[in-house]
Amino acid sequence: MRIMAIDYGDARTGVAISDATGLLTGFTTVIQSRNREVVAEQIKDLAAAYGVEELVLGFPKNMDGSEGARAGLYRCFAQQLEEATGLSPVLWDERRTTVEAHNILHQSGKRMKAHKKNVDAVAASLILEGYLTYRRVRG
Numbered sequence: 001m002r003i004m005a006i007d008y009g010d011a012r013t014g015v016a017i018s019d020a021t022g023l024l025t026g027f028t029t030v031i032q033s034r035n036r037e038v039v040a041e042q043i044k045d046l047a048a049a050y051g052v053e054e055l056v057l058g059f060p061k062n063m064d065g066s067e068g069a070r071a072g073l074y075r076c077f078a079q080q081l082e083e084a085t086g087l088s089p090v091l092w093d094e095r096r097t098t099v100e101a102h103n104i105l106h107q108s109g110k111r112m113k114a115h116k117k118n119v120d121a122v123a124a125s126l127i128l129e130g131y132l133t134y135r136r137v138r139g
Contacts, residue, residue: 014120
């Protein structure tokens, strides 16, 4: 079962898709658009091309676990994704994924300027890895 994780953002949206077994992160990309309709359409196309059966959308939460200021926007986008793909996204806590993604890129020797191109795909990979681990533990 292929699972797609989405790190939705204002200017860029990171996407990570698992391998066919649903155990490992496989394909990653970044959608460069500020237009929600364009992003939803490209996610729909990627989901169809890779045979994705489940969507996981990074969801903004505060450090205390309460919903972040942008939670309403993400719920609306989740609804838009469901209408576009026919798949109901799982809303997944994305706290600290962007910070962790920057740390990973920095540790790999990437300069800060180069992070902008890759950080959203890395953040989506972290969301996907967290979700895949949850699925394995949950059994």
